[in-house]
Amino acid sequence: MAGHNELITTAELADILTRPDLRLFDCTAYLEPAPAGSSAPYIVVSGHQTFEAGHIPGANFLDLQAEFSDPHTELRFMMPPVAQIEAAFGRHGISPNSRVVLYSIGTAMWATRFWWMLHSIGFDGAAVLDGGIDKWTAEGRDIETGLAGHYPQATFTARPKPGLFVGKHDVLAATAEANTVIVNALGPQFYKGLEPSRYGRPGRIPGSVSVPAASLIDPKSKAFVPLAEAEATFAAQGIDRSKRVIAYCGGGISATIDLFQLHRLGYDNLTLYDASMGEWAKDASLPIEVG
Secondary structure, three states: OOOHHHEEOHHHHHHHOOOOOEEEEEOOEEEEOOOOOOOOOOEEEEOHHHHHHOEOOOOEEOOHHHHOOOOOOOOOOOOOOHHHHHHHHHHOOOOOOOEEEEEOOOOOHHHHHHHHHHHHOOOOOEEEEOOHHHHHHHOOOOOEOOOOOOOOOOOOOOOOOOOOEEOHHHHHHHOOOOOEEEEEOOOHHHHOOOOOEOOEOOOEOOOOEEOOHHHHEOOOOOOEOOHHHHHHHHHOOOOOOOOEEEEEOOOOOOHHHHHHHHHHOOOOOEEEEOOHHHHHOOOOOOOOEOO
C-alpha cells in the first residue's frame, strides 16, 4: 500500500531528532465554547501554553489561526493566500530540502491539517507523527519545557496543486455527480442531525456518506488504525479509487484525517471542502439532509 513515508513512528522520530534538516512542529489548537450570544461557533485557543508545558525536544510551534489561516473571512481556518502561506512557512525554517514532522495533542487533526496544506502547495516532505505526543509520552520518551525556539529562516516556494480545495457551488454540483462521493468526517450524531449543531442547521450535505475521523484513529494509543482497516471502512461507504472524494467536517480540520488516510491508501482524486458546515449550515439556500 502507498504513502508510508507520510506517517512516522515515535521510534523513527527518536532516531532523527538531531538531523539538521529536521523541522519538528507541534500544531495543537483547542476549540472552546463561545460565550452566550456569540455568533461564532467556538473560540479558537492556541496550543502555545500546552507546548510550553511539554513538547518533544527541539520542536517548534505552528499557530494555525494566527499565521496559517485566511484573515479576510469570518470562517475559521480557511486556506490563506499563497503569498501568506509561503512567508509563514519560510519564517519557520521550511525549505525544499527540509524533513518536516507534524504532531498535535489529543487528536491528529491539527497535524493532518498542516500536512494537507503543505501537500496542496506542492511540498511532499512532510510526515505526521503516529500517535502524536500522546504516544510519545506514553512510551516514556523525553519531554522538553519552555518557549519555542526558532529554526533559521528559509525560502519557501509554493507550487499549488489545482483542485485540492473546493467551494460550496462545486460541492452542490457534485451532489448530482455519480463519479463523486462526498464524505462527512463528523461523528454519527452530527451526520444524522440528531444533535444541535454549533454551525447552524443540523444535518449533512445531501447524499454524503459517513466516515467519522474518529473511526480512523485508535482511541487509546491515538495512532492511526491499520491501512487495511481504514480501507475496509471507506469501502463500506462506497468509496473506491474510480471516484473523486470531497471530504468535509465542521471547519475543514477533522476531514483532513480522512484525506490523509485516503492519500496513504493511494487515492489521488481528493478534495477538501474547506468551509465545510461552518458555511453550508448557515446558508439557507443550500439543501440539508437529516436522519
